[in-house]
Amino acid sequence: MRYLPLTDADRGAMLEKVGASSIDDLFVDVPEEARLTGPIHGLPMHASEMAVEKHMRRLSKKNLAAADAPFFLGAGAYRHHVPASVDHIIQRGEFLTAYTPYQPEIAQGTLQMLFEFQSQVARLYGCAVANASMYDGSTACWEAVAMAARITKRDRVVLSGALHPHYAEVVRTMAKFTEDAIAGAEPALQSAPDNQGLIARIDDKTSCVVVQYPDILGRLPNLQEIADAAHEKGALLVVLNTEPVALGAVKSPGEQGADIVVGEGQAIGVGLQFGGPYLGLFAVRDPKHVRQMPGRLCGETVDAEGKRGFVLTLSTREQHIRREKATSNICTNSGLCALAFSVHMTLLGEKGLRALAAENHRLACIAADRLAKVPGVSVLNDNFFNEFTVRIGQDARAVVRKLAEDGVLAGVSLGRLFPGNDALADGLLVAVTETTTEEDIETLASALEGALS
Amino acid sequence: MRYLPLTDADRGAMLEKVGASSIDDLFVDVPEEARLTGPIHGLPMHASEMAVEKHMRRLSKKNLAAADAPFFLGAGAYRHHVPASVDHIIQRGEFLTAYTPYQPEIAQGTLQMLFEFQSQVARLYGCAVANASMYDGSTACWEAVAMAARITKRDRVVLSGALHPHYAEVVRTMAKFTEDAIAGAEPALQSAPDNQGLIARIDDKTSCVVVQYPDILGRLPNLQEIADAAHEKGALLVVLNTEPVALGAVKSPGEQGADIVVGEGQAIGVGLQFGGPYLGLFAVRDPKHVRQMPGRLCGETVDAEGKRGFVLTLSTREQHIRREKATSNICTNSGLCALAFSVHMTLLGEKGLRALAAENHRLACIAADRLAKVPGVSVLNDNFFNEFTVRIGQDARAVVRKLAEDGVLAGVSLGRLFPGNDALADGLLVAVTETTTEEDIETLASALEGALS
């Protein structure tokens, strides 16, 4: 067995040292009736690398990879080009096979990277402090809600109607158990987000308002007026972003008054991966809220010789110290994805991120204009970044399936996201990135035209 | 430009330091008429990583990859499964982006690896000493011929008729310039190699006899009798091996009396790569011949504190010291391929190599027996390892092309290797490795049956 270094001779010598006559002696504490005598039933015996690879390749080929089709899906997961050097770096054994940096003297590589990552995220979000990452955007979003409740000591949450429905569902699920009250809704197909309706739902029992930016329909709400309204009632504004590339083109949530900014970082460096592992981003505008933050934090300090170094810090918030009084039960972060994000962001830099954002927006504008010319199609959005909603006058879900059969991955139907909501059924979310070509856009337009005629 | 770190500000500051007013000033020594004024004509401007990757992927997809077809090609390049960890290791930046280990104190990684590699090759070949690798098997083969001439001070070379024709051609080409006389031939479709005919050509002007093992038709010549005959005339026996996996199943050339053993190491760790880069192996049975060897050699020594360490040694043989008196003009070895070979060989070990060889032989036997049942097909070989010759009663070259159209890569026709030799035209070389499945063999047999009927 290629992963097991002990030889039979080793095993014999070691059993002798241990004072056991057989390996079974080491399992004496397992009750007789629970001991399996032979190999577990049903699972094949060990297999060669070649055989396993072949099996997995066969399964892989049963999927239509995004690179093999004109591709327009977004809705919280975006396909961007990831430079080859990102994957090279995350495969360095010293990053890939390291553990959580509990021994900082021999983990400065991971720790300095996390400090750089936190700094990048904080700047991108317009915040003071970001943590070392969460599981993903949806769990980060719930943690933000829980944190707002701790800070405000209130238990009523207002969710924007234009929040990603999976995220809203996660919040609702968790709130069932924590007994927070959730006021939410589903979006209406309007050209701009209903900020006034949202603001009207904030009252002085509201712990926080959760707003997505850009929202699930691709629209860009003005956050400042929501922030002002929330703050007036003593509530916090939680802003969710699921497309960090957008922040290269639009104002940050922090500069518009968001108190907690969370997001999904997958778009930078991580890739699609059928939904995971992804990268939860979490930041606060006001440093005074740091001690209420969930998750790991890396901080700068010095060593015994006065040299700069980095450590995990403020762990008194965390479960391994505070146990049932922790800010969260979260233990793992998403370290390797954070590395991928940080490396990709370093390669981009300010200049590259802005150019990337500009290119995304440029192509999205071209796509919107082109699709608007397809008979029966109208573009909903007043504004958008790289994703927008079109109405196609018939059940978009069926059209998406039909186009997939023809090898075009046309976008995400609102029917897939909000099943059962007939008012949304003709809506189609179309995401465009730098990986989209004008030829792809043309293919989509023609295919849509064909499907709708 | 993503690979160029200087900013325009840097360039300005540096020009100032240098005392030049513009970059053109640094090219003053180029005659006016040879200076290009604009970007070179014809080449596009710089392109994004994404665009280049897309272009190269398009070219890649115009090829039929071996994994996508039943595959039976050999003739000096063999397809084996390479464990994923091999590629991981050769992509470590410290191996990939290091130079020749001229500063041994900071190159012990490469040097120890080379020492291990040399030791592995020497043992595999049954020799005392191997060098740190050559460009490929064919150039190693010529270097062996040249070395034999240096040792024997004779200039007549006897080539076995069953030598890979590319290798024979390289020897002939080089000999035109070095004025060695080459006696060669093309093989006859006999079930066993013509040892006696070969021996009859050895005389007391012969510097060396070059024999391939297994030979180009997959046959296994008995080397000992050739060695004895050569030694009797004062000539050396050079043995060429192009399938190192075979040596896990058959006697080594060294133990049968070969003086110089050379080979192509590609089969272990390196992969097909459309013919290169490959890995030349070079070893001598008698350590006294070491100083006549071409190429780099790594040797053990100690450092100033007495710790074991490794250095490139005996460089007085080499061009950078001896210039026109060097044993060879060779400068580069094939370091990264040697690493891949050594890692794969370490993963195999004696046990794995023997199991791999057994599996190759087992499947080849199945294939030979199955193909022999195809009407019109006969198996030529008395003996073979994982490659054998079949006669199919018609022009094999056309049949191979026809089968390729149907998605079966059927083997190498002797017509491709020996064009114009009508006696060989119905011969087909079939190679079988552990990557071949019994289903593949069945597909080939059916396809052949269809093509021949």
Added chain:
Amino acid sequence: LEEPLIFEIGGPDTTGVDFASPLPFRGGAGGGACNDRGASSDDSPHPNPSPEEEGLSSRLGDLARSEPIGLPGLTEPETVRHYTRLSRQNYAIDLGLFPLGSCTMKHNPRLNEKVARMPGFADVHPLQPVDTVRGALEVVNELAHWLITLTGMHGVAMSPKAGAHGELCGILCIRAALEAKGDAREVILVPESAHGTNPATAAFAGYRVEDIPATSEGRVDLEALKARLGPDVAGVMITNPNTCGLFERDMKAISDAVHAAGGYVYCDGANFNAIVGRVRPGDLGVDAMHINLHKTFSTPHGGGGPGSGPVVLSEALSPFAPLPYTARTADGVVHLVEEEDADSFSEEHFGGKMQSFGRMTAFHGQMGMFTRALTYILSHGADGLRQVAEDAVLNANYVLRSLEDLLHAPFAHSGPCMHEALFGDKGFAEGLSTLDLAKALIDEGYHPMTMYFPLVVHGAMLVEPTETESKAALDQFIMALRSVAERAIAGDESMKSAPHYAPRRRLDETQAARKPLLAWQGELAPGGRAVRSEVGGR
């Protein structure tokens, strides 16, 4: 050389990513070995025209960014070098033994990495039409099947993102099951020696946490537990094998007692690697157990994640599992079941109504970890996984018995240990602590063991070698550990300032916490970059 921060070397105008038009290779390049002819193309690039330049108007409205972000950029050579250098300041399993008890640092096979990068897994969107991702769903389903098989359970929730998330999933299943019966209970019992995530999870799910005492043997006190059970106890959270490295002999009795009292049994499966293939937790009455794919099934830790924590469930809890889930129907097709059709699907194919407690995360879980774990399970197979557990246990016992004469081993008398060996600091010279020993071990070239956990042992040292260490590697480690233990006993003061040979000397954690500096505070050097502050030397 010290490695500066990206903010200290990167400028706002530097980038390692180019944007130019797609390559205009119309007709391709011409020419040949001996001839310079054929078509050539001469298009010039168009570097990202803005929408305005293209005759489009921007659709950003009044939200277009006006302020700089302050992000530094590096070119590719600088980037590769920065992170390569940083990486070399890390210890990792690829470099040596990493004996972190309860964290299970085993070898991460490279085949797993290769498989996870196959385009059909890595380059697939979670919301693609289901017919275009059948292979991905098969991976989820096949892994689910083997997890169920290996644990002897009834169902599995695949979406939890990590171990603690899986704990939460299990506890929420318990809560949902109780609520479905109208049986509101308030207390979860947790042993003192549990991972900190256990009480945190129970609290998060709205439960009050009470301790279960341990016996002097280091196991749960069955009688005390029984005495505490009652109508207010929703369940227990037990780690088995436990954090003292011992198998809970009375597991079945505990389960029976809890069930009899109307509660459920949560098993923390962090240490499942010790028993995989030899014991099925389902046979011991467990109702829910998370499985750390990065512990038992070799997916990489990556410096702190991502994890993946599928939760296997008993028949009683399965209906309450979170959405989405995958299921293969009798016709062999794998389905993705989400909110929309969970009820109908369940009724149609499995003859029962789902009572899912909801959704724990967007999308479907840690696909990248599923492919790796499945690859690992298939590589080892039934015989290999059993051998994994055996070798892990043998290695741990070898460490225990090779050190118990020197280091205090409080539960050495309690029978064989399982995957890890526990020691305490009793016998150390005055003033020297477990921390000092750990830091001294760094100077010997090793990552220290888990320190000060579990809390039940003073100055605890928890050593988990795993099955992927050779005897030679263990012998060398034991020798090193003996040597530092002898120094700790003898009172070698130099240990207090260890490590001496690491990339950093001991770091001041107090200062870090007192004046938290959590982000770089400077401004980027405009139009260029700051010269590094430290120079020369090593």
Added chain:
Amino acid sequence: LEEPLIFEIGGPDTTGVDFASPLPFRGGAGGGACNDRGASSDDSPHPNPSPEEEGLSSRLGDLARSEPIGLPGLTEPETVRHYTRLSRQNYAIDLGLFPLGSCTMKHNPRLNEKVARMPGFADVHPLQPVDTVRGALEVVNELAHWLITLTGMHGVAMSPKAGAHGELCGILCIRAALEAKGDAREVILVPESAHGTNPATAAFAGYRVEDIPATSEGRVDLEALKARLGPDVAGVMITNPNTCGLFERDMKAISDAVHAAGGYVYCDGANFNAIVGRVRPGDLGVDAMHINLHKTFSTPHGGGGPGSGPVVLSEALSPFAPLPYTARTADGVVHLVEEEDADSFSEEHFGGKMQSFGRMTAFHGQMGMFTRALTYILSHGADGLRQVAEDAVLNANYVLRSLEDLLHAPFAHSGPCMHEALFGDKGFAEGLSTLDLAKALIDEGYHPMTMYFPLVVHGAMLVEPTETESKAALDQFIMALRSVAERAIAGDESMKSAPHYAPRRRLDETQAARKPLLAWQGELAPGGRAVRSEVGGR
């Protein structure tokens, strides 16, 4: 920790490669999130039956191996760790500046590595039917086209395996061209400062080598060369930019003189990176020049190879190029031309007969390097490659002018340098040498420059920074080099025992050469493995 040899840790019975039957996943796994059902398979493996066990007889005849080979095996965890540890004893461009003059250690883009591994390039056999490898042939042809374009030459031979192999190719073309004219000549002129491969190559091809003198400026002495030319001179081998880092101003005049005398001009293209995109050697009358793809076009050095040395050729030499070659015909199809059809193909499509001197290697050349080099060329494009040369030259001049006040720079007065800066040891204190300075530089964290080459300068130090170093990196390097230079001038004796902080102290090369130990001599520990000889400490 010292890393033992694989022979000291690996056993003959250990392997990291399993052989078992293909997975029998007929019907796949069943089950779902909530249900443990569905088909499962229960086949057992058949571990490699021998041919005899299969009812086949072995076809190895009497040559079946009977003796052990003596190869050690390691499992995958041990293998990964062994090589990871070894790698960390290397310096590499990924770790820092690597100023090896005439060796050109520039950044190796990772895209190149990704492209080279695409299955259509990596998993293709060289003898596949041509219709199944058209894309591969297009790569060869497209690269050939750009090499011709960039050099302004007529043709290119793609098959040479490395720079020195390319030199040989060029010289053999010259010899073949002369022989075709019935003009046997005996002498090749080579400057003293040439790479050692130049004279070795000429000698290998049967020529007598004579030196060309240099001027005090460090360039070829045109008048002396002209005086030596005559009917016995087959050609000259000139490196341009030369190994003193200077451009040969008189290159065109040299070419004209050589041509007038009936000879040919070989240009060693090792330093083409200094002028790519700014100068085309074809415009200077060069007849043949090899191009080191790993120098100018960024393919990795890999610790000493593989290289790749295509040779661009003038119209006069092109017909003599070695086989095989690729050519695109007017219909856009790329052909592979081998021995069989070279003559007919050439006549049909290019209106001329091939007079190839033969074949230099099996198969078609270094495909893996071609894909990388083409990727690099397309990434940089015409504007980028020009910038490459400019930045390389600017960086070298910056180094030259930042050090010439301290280090002897013999040709500092000869004009700007090109890609590299040359210094000598004049001014060092008695007893301290270039070697000592180089080893002291190791202690500063740098790989030393090229030492004692070119031979024309005493104690030569040849520094080539390349274009992929930032100004900040250069400033830091210059500071380090100044510091060791100052110590050499001041006579710091501690330099003689440098390096002090490297994985090894100075190694005894004399002992290595006097008693060569070139292979491990021991026997493998039977049935297990030797315990490592050294333990502990760092």
